[in-house]
Amino acid sequence: MALDSILGNNATFYLSLFCLLIALFVFNFTTRRRKNKPNLPPSPFKLPLIGNLHQLGTLPHRSFRNLSHKYGPLMLLHLGQTPTLVVSSADIAREIFTTHDVVFSNRPPATAAEIFFYGCKDVVFVRYGEEWRQKRKICALQLLSLKRVRSFQFIREEEVAELVSKIGEACLETENNNGCSVINLSHMLVGASVNILLRCLIGNKCNALRGSSNFDDLPRKVLTQFVAFSFGDFFPCLWWMDYVTGLIPKLKATSRELDAFFDEVIAQHKTIKHDHQSDRKEKDFIDILHHLQEEAMPEFELTQQDIRAMLVDMFVGGSDTSSTFLEWAMSELVRNPSIMRKAQEEVRRVVGDKSKVEDIDVKQMKYLECVVKETLRLHPPAPLLAPRETRSTVKIRGYDIPPKTSVYINAWAIQRDPEVWERAEEFVPERFENSEIDFKGQDFEFIPFGAGRRRCPGITFGVTSVEYVLANVLYWFDWKLPGSAQDIDMTENSGVNVNRKKPLHLQPVPVHSFGS
Numbered sequence: 178m179a180l181d182s183i184l185g186n187n188a189t190f191y192l193s194l195f196c197l198l199i200a201l202f203v204f205n206f207t208t209r210r211r212k213n214k215p216n217l218p219p220s221p222f223k224l225p226l227i228g229n230l231h232q233l234g235t236l237p238h239r240s241f242r243n244l245s246h247k248y249g250p251l252m253l254l255h256l257g258q259t260p261t262l263v264v265s266s267a268d269i270a271r272e273i274f275t276t277h278d279v280v281f282s283n284r285p286p287a288t289a290a291e292i293f294f295y296g297c298k299d300v301v302f303v304r305y306g307e308e309w310r311q312k313r314k315i316c317a318l319q320l321l322s323l324k325r326v327r328s329f330q331f332i333r334e335e336e337v338a339e340l341v342s343k344i345g346e347a348c349l350e351t352e353n354n355n356g357c358s359v360i361n362l363s364h365m366l367v368g369a370s371v372n373i374l375l376r377c378l379i380g381n382k383c384n385a386l387r388g389s390s391n392f393d394d395l396p397r398k399v400l401t402q403f404v405a406f407s408f409g410d411f412f413p414c415l416w417w418m419d420y421v422t423g424l425i426p427k428l429k430a431t432s433r434e435l436d437a438f439f440d441e442v443i444a445q446h447k448t449i450k451h452d453h454q455s456d457r458k459e460k461d462f463i464d465i466l467h468h469l470q471e472e473a474m475p476e477f478e479l480t481q482q483d484i485r486a487m488l489v490d491m492f493v494g495g496s497d498t499s500s501t502f503l504e505w506a507m508s509e510l511v512r513n514p515s516i517m518r519k520a521q522e523e524v525r526r527v528v529g530d531k532s533k534v535e536d537i538d539v540k541q542m543k544y545l546e547c548v549v550k551e552t553l554r555l556h557p558p559a560p561l562l563a564p565r566e567t568r569s570t571v572k573i574r575g576y577d578i579p580p581k582t583s584v585y586i587n588a589w590a591i592q593r594d595p596e597v598w599e600r601a602e603e604f605v606p607e608r609f610e611n612s613e614i615d616f617k618g619q620d621f622e623f624i625p626f627g628a629g630r631r632r633c634p635g636i637t638f639g640v641t642s643v644e645y646v647l648a649n650v651l652y653w654f655d656w657k658l659p660g661s662a663q664d665i666d667m668t669e670n671s672g673v674n675v676n677r678k679k680p681l682h683l684q685p686v687p688v689h690s691f692g693s
Contacts, residue, residue, distance in 0.1 A: 215570075215577035218253040218262065228255030230411065235671045238560035241265065242590040251574055253582075257411030259285070261583045262567075265590040267597055267622040269574065273586075274621065274629035277571050279305075282630050285566040285583040288407040288419060292428045293399060293435070295482040299490035300634065301563055311477035312487065316634040319465050320491075326638050330536050332376045333642060337649045338533065340369040344654060344685050359659050363504050363680035366646070370500040371396065373642055378488055379442045380461035395434060396497040400673040402428055435489050443484065462488065495635055498558040501676040502643050505556035506548065507650070508681055509604045511658050512665055516606060517651075520548050524651045525688075536641075539648050547606035549644055550623075553616055555604060557625035558674045560589030565631070588624050589675075597622045654685040 221244060223229050233256070234240045241263045245252055250266030264270055273281050282305040284290075290302040300316055303309045319325070343365060348358045405424055409416035419425045446463045460468075466487065470479045510517040523544045528534050539545070565584040570577060595601045599608070614620045617636060618628035626633040633639075650656075658665060659682060670678040 215579065216575065218251045218573075218576040218578070219248040220253040220255070221248055223255045226257075228257055230256050236669055236675070237585075238587055238589040238675070241561075241585065241587050242593075245587070245590065251576060256583075258413065259411055259583055260579060260581075261585065262578060263585050263587060265587045265594075267591050267594065270586055270591060270624065270628070271621040272573060273584075274618075277573070278629040280568050280571045281565045281584055283566040283568050285564050285581075286410070287403075287564075288409045288416075288425070289403045289405070289428055292425070292432050293403075293489060293493070294486040298480075298483050298486035300487060301490055301494065305568070305631075308477070312483070313634060315466075315469060315479075316487075319469065320462055321635050321638045323637055326641050327536075329377050333373055333536075333645050334533065336369055336372045336376065337646055339372075340365060340646070341649055341653050344650070345687060348654075348685055348687050359682050359684050361680050362507060362683050362685075363500075363677065366503045366507075367394070367397070367496075367500040369646060370503070370642070371496045374492060374496040374499070376461070377638075378462045378492055379446075380464070395431075396493045397500075397672070397674075397676070399431060399435070399493045400497055401671075402431060403673045404671055435492075436485070439485050439488055439492075443481070462491070491635070495639060497674050497676070499639055499643050499646075501558045501674045502552060502556070502639075503646055504677050504681050506552040506643070506647055507656070507683065508665060508667060508677065509552060509555070510548070510651075511656055511683060512667075513604055516548070516604065517656065520545055520606075521651045521655070524648050528648075528652055534645070534649050534652050536645065539644050542644075542648060544606065544610075545644065545648060545651075547609040549640065549647070550609045550614075550616065551604055551606040553625040554592045554598075554623060555602075556675070557588045557592060558676075559625075560587065560675050561585045562588050562624070562627045563631070586624070586627070588627075591621075592623060592625070594622070652688075654687055657684040657686060659684060 221229055221232060224231060232240060232244060232254075241252075242265060244254075245263065245265040250264065251269050252263045252265070254261045254263060264273065284297070284302045284304060287297075287302065290297050290299075294302055297303050300309070300312045303312060344360060347360050350358070405427075407424055408418035408422070412418075443463060446467060463484070466479065466484045470484065510520065523542055524534075527538050527541050531538075562585070565586070567578055567580050567582045567584065569580045572578070592598070593601045614623050616623055616625050618624060618626065618632045621628060624632075626636050666677075666679050668678040669675045
């Protein structure tokens with residue numbers, strides 16, 4: 178009896194011990210998994226396979242802002258198989274750009290960028306590293322420096338004078354017919370922006386080529402195709418579907434249009450060499466890049482594909498950004514006649530009775546500068562900036578952000594944040610009077626050109642051009658809407674640069690000083 182009792186008690190003991198060990202193992206395993214599980218940012222409910230793609234509309238910057246109102250300014254989405262971080266707060270943007278900028282300095286892979294920029298050999302989409310540093314250095318010191326921008330002033334003056342002349346001719350034609358001149362100002366602004374940039378890129382040697390093709394619309398076409406849905410971007414294993422849908426054939430056809438133009442331009446520059454160009458004071462971008470190529474820099478070899486990619490980058494990004502800005506600026510001014518009058522009074526007072534607007538005049542137009550800033554605040558040409566990708570795991574506001582996460586900084590939402598901006602949705606240039614806030618990447622509530630290492634290198638070039646164009650159209654003409662201010666359609670069009678969905682048609686009225 179005693180032996181049976183001991184054996185029975187031991188069996189119960191060992192069974193209890195075994196159960197306890199199992200319970201401890203399960204508890205330890207569960208606790209360890211909890212500790213190792215990353216603390217991810219808030220995220221909306223996602224569907225199988227497509228994730229949160231169904232929650233994006235045709236204007237992602239607006240969709241992202243609406244979602245951020247519910248899930249917060251740091252939000253993780255799953256766009257297909259691509260984890261995507263969306264930032265909608267100036268404070269979080271400041272932390273990213275100042276503390277973790279290197280981690281956020283890569284670009285995510287993009288089908289369109291691979292095709293248009295020869296495997297991402299341009300400045301915008303090249304991966305972060307030594308190649309990017311050298312190309313960024315070329316842009317900053319050789320192509321887009323303040324000295325170089327000033328050297329192109331004669332191009333801006335000639336092309337803007339031609340724009341003013343075309344608008345004036347349209348007024349005279351309708352005046353002779355006792356009509357009311359209403360012009361497609363959007364089309365004219367696109368043409369002027371493309372012409373200015375092309376002449377800076379390729380000089381005066383290829384006007385015949387430019388006239389043989391419709392290059393005015395090509396930059397906008399490229400940027401529209403950039404946001405076309407790509408299976409490869411969201412579902413890498415389904416890359417072949419981009420051939421089935423016809424996306425890749427379309428991208429390659431557009432790329433061939435760019436190639437045909439720039440290949441011939443480059444060939445002409447090589448033929449001419451420096452025989453007749455060495456004494457020319459003003460060098461275009463191709464001259465400069467070829468000179469750098471011939472120098473054979475020891476730290477970096479500049480190939481023909483590098484040159485073409487950088488030219489396409491600046492041609493597409495620069496011209497459409499400028500024309501998009503000018504469209505929105507004129508749209509806001511005609512909607513706000515008192516602001517238009519105030520800007521025109523300043524422009525005409527500074528210029529006086531001179532026969533043309535000079536660059537030195539524009540620098541004195543402080544209210545015009547406020548108009549430019551307010552337009553960039555309400556209508557940043559690229560509202561989501563260029564996407565970024567994390568290079569490693571990083572912690573932001575207590576949340577773990579995994580490597581290879583695509584990142585969108587919603588500059589459009591940040592610049593309309595009512596907690597930062599008073600009357601955030603209204604066009605109020607006066608907010609920048611006596612204000613130190615600028616768009617050069619140090620004030621994170623106002624980042625239309627980005628911030629950090631990968632901010633836009635062409636800020637000076639772009640702003641100088643649009644200020645000069647805007648000053649001229651305000652100096653030479655009064656502007657009227659065909660209808661009332663309430664009738665103007667401010668609907669946005671989808672694309673990398675968000676321009677007007679419908680062209681801006683306005684009636685120009687020459688002032689008394691026109692043509693003097």
